[in-house]
Amino acid sequence: MGNLPKQRLQADYPFANTAVDYAGPILIANKKGRGSQLKKAYIAIFVCMAVRAVHIELVTDLTSQGYMAMLNRLICRRGKPASITSDNAKCFIGTFNELPKFLKQNSNNIINEAAKIQIEFKFSPPYSPHFNGLAEASVKSVKHHLKRVLSMTHLDYEEMYTVLVQIEAILNSRPITPISSDPSDLVALTPAHFLIGRTLTMLPAPQVDNAPINTLSRYKRVQALKAHFWNRYYKEYISALQIRSKWHTNRGQLQLGQMVLIKDDRLPPNRWLLGRITAVYPGTDGINRVADVLSTSGTLRRAYNRLCPLPMTLDQDTPAPRGPAC
Known part of the structure; x- marks a missing residue:
């Protein structure tokens, strides 16, 4: 077994070196009550590589601007990361999966935008999810159980975000x-x-x-x-x-x-x-x-x-x- 990455061992502030993975799409209602329509949303799970703290974001706009807005929320609440490690977009396969398609088309834009605010954005090697194992493990915990509890009902944006923040608190309390x-x-x-x-x-x-x-x-x-x-x-x-x-x-x-x-x-x-x-x-x-x-x-x-x-x-x-x- 090889040595741990240096980001896992550095003493630094939380989320200085961050891993991110994605889940979705999930369906949320556009309003409460009758007549509501379902729309797609996506979950981004950020994991601090040093202390294994978790930060969860809900995204409804699958664009470069929406992604940078999500990243800005992370920075405002947790501080600016020095580096962010993500799955390699090229390893996704699926004609009807919007999230892999978005990552394939916008990975360069994301890297360039992150570089403007002095964040090093890294992609793990293709077909090597174990390079991003911390985020993969957290996504597995969230997706496995969230899929089962959300099958009971459809929530609107505010309710879904509340559930995700409470899940974040549960993961950070272990x-x-x-x-x-x-x-x-x-x-x-x-x-x-x-x-x-x-x-x-x-x-x-x-x-x-x-x-x-x-x-x-x-x-x-x-x-x-x-x-x-x-x-x-x-x-x-x-x-x-x-x-x-x-x-x-x-x-x-x-x-x-x-x-x-x-x-x-x-x-x-x-x-x-x-x-x-x-x-x-x-x-x-x-x-x-x-x-x-x-x-x-x-x-x-x-x-x-x-x-x-x-x-x-x-x-x-x-x-x-x-x-x-x-």
Whole structure:
């Protein structure tokens, strides 16, 4: 495996080096209520290559001017990037796909316009999406779940933009690594810390879990879509963190003081239950399968299948104290 690009390792302000990918088209209504017509819109997902923060934009005008307006919104809210890396337009194939066609025809214009404001615009090599893997992974998360939740209803521009911004907040709230190795510190570093200096919070949402989407008011409908996305993304993120090899030895097992994500399907959007392991309990075969975890709710005893290590866990060399066999 090759070394990471230098943009992934440079200490710089968020979105100084940015990757971008696109999704769409999606259909949005031109107005609320009866008589509305559907029109196409596209989603641009910008990802900071250093801290993996996400910025999502909704675009309805597929022109060079519309693209530069979208880029201007990014600059006004996140600062001017030094470089932007995008998929190579030549690798798109499809007669009826307007987005690839637009990128093919306007890639030179986009590069020239970006150069005027001193932004280096890069295209990854043809047929090499792994060169833009950060943005590809974020687009996959958004597209996979958004496609399913938006099949329930059609939103207008304002409602769709609200849903996308809430999805952006969910992606930027995911825990990455502990802030410190202090066993009493239960705060994890998130992409939001680099953007606003603290964790993101959301307004309390009405309970709409069991109500049919088409019976809800417009506001509750947007909140229901956010809740559906959260439920799907939360389970996917947990599953990605829980990939482990077979338990033949204790190698790679959770350690004393290690911060973990505690799986809890009842959590509201943007809430992640974190804790630190205080003790482990081996099975009859000597393999650790249960742990005590200190969280904001007190000390919880959970099986290992309910505990997930963070993506960038700090090294823990202290062996975990064992309780009696379970």
